[in-house]
Amino acid sequence: MKAFLFGLAVSAAALAAVAQPAAGPRDQPIEARGPFGPLKGSLLGAPAPAGAPVVLIVPGSGPTDRNGNNPLGVNAATYRLLAQGLAARGIASVRIDKRGMFESSKAVADANAVTIPDYVADVHSWVGAIRRSTGVPCVWVLGHSEGGMVALAALQGREAASGICGLVLAATPGRPVGQVLRDQLRANPANAPILDQALAAITRLEGGARVDPASLHPALQPLFNEAVQGFLISAFAQDPAKLIAAAQKPVLVLQGERDLQVAVQDARLLAQANPNAQLVLLPDTNHVLKAVPTDDAAANMATYANPGQPLAPGVVDAIVRFVTAPGKARP
Incomplete structure (x- = not known):
């Protein structure tokens, strides 16, 4: 809710070589139209060859920034790691700051005075901006946690969904949020x-x-x-199972089996509500998509503050399989 690195001696030349970052794509600024000012984000990678997928990453709840961090104690950098993992596989992505927050602060005066339909409108604005900027015919929308619920709501209606290729729902509730x-x-x-x-x-x-x-x-x-x-009233009114049942585009449900916030049951409910949806359960993976090989809750929560820990094995692979061949993406 809006409430949630040895001890070896090496030469200076060797140190300099290690310090050089690996060559690769860099973040490029990108904007979409907001209600009273621009929505801002980062585009990593470019759709090449023509027709390669582009993924829009929709953040989870609270003051969560484009990298997947927030000032309430989450510093896992999940969305930045996702973008980097996708870019390494030739897939571009856009990470965004929510309306009224961070670099999108001018979009609205009060970041708290928002509803799920407001975030849905922003998804549609981002989809249009990405299509114009990259030339892709449609955009894959990856929603994490609450962002998955927003993504589902954005897919409702033929006209609204026309620019969306399909959805990736990561750690997304399958029941109303109140439950x-x-x-x-x-x-x-x-x-x-x-x-x-x-x-x-x-x-x-x-x-x-x-x-x-x-x-x-x-x-x-x-x-x-x-x-x-x-x-909260607008969020509690959403029923993810009903939303996914109405989805007419490909949907991947991606769920960690050590998620302390969203249960495997939720992922199964989503998949059951839409027989065409693909379900991927990731063992030893938690809510911020990091590896946790133990039931220890403290070890699980420690990953929330560790941006240096990579994403759990299988996370990026599952997304790449799906957005490159949505009809054949089962593991």
């Missing part, structure tokens, strides 16, 4: 004293009504801050 949040709250025994209040607040927001944060336990007030309740 997911309930499970997350119940999973932590420390929440017992505040659980009833939290569940009641979720139910009220699901009904379209607002909650008085002052009436809640202080620990719950950031989660149900008045400034984000409009967004």
Whole structure:
């Protein structure tokens, strides 16, 4: 929610050689039209040969930047690593800052005064901008976590989906977000004293009504801050299973089996709702798509603050297979 490197002696010449970065594509600035100012992002790689895929990466919840980091403690650089992995395989991608945040701060005055339909409009704006900039006929949309729900909503309707090749849903809920949040709250025994209040607040927001944060336990007030309740109401109204059932374009559901935030059950629900969707489950992979070979929650969470840790094996491979041959992308 809007609330979530030896000890060897080497010569100076050898050090200089090691310090040289590997040759490869560099980020290029790219813009799309926003409500009151530009939406800004980074294009890595170029569609060559002509017709090669271009992937738009839609961020997850909260103040998450184009690299997949946010000031609330996430520094995994998941989206930057995804872009680099795709570029190494000849696939261009665009990473974006959400409206009202970071370099897209001029797009709206208040980054909290947004809804899922607002983010959907931005996806369509980005798809148009990418098509004009690169000349590709359509854009693959990769949504991570909440971004997957936005991607699904952006695919609804023939006209709206016309510029979208298909979707990659990474760590995306398969149930309404209110249900997911309930499970997350119940999973932590420390929440017992505040659980009833939290569940009641979720139910009220699901009904379209607002909650008085002052009436809640202080620990719950950031989660149900008045400034984000409009967004929460719009997010709770989305049913990912119904959205994917209506999808008429190829969809890949990509899910880590050690994700502490979105369960494998969610991925299976998405795949069941659309028999044409492809499901890839990645062992020892968590919510930020890093490798975690243990059930230790602390080790899992440590990856959220480690930008130097690469993506888990299989993540980039699955995406490349899908966007290059969506009808043959099963592992």
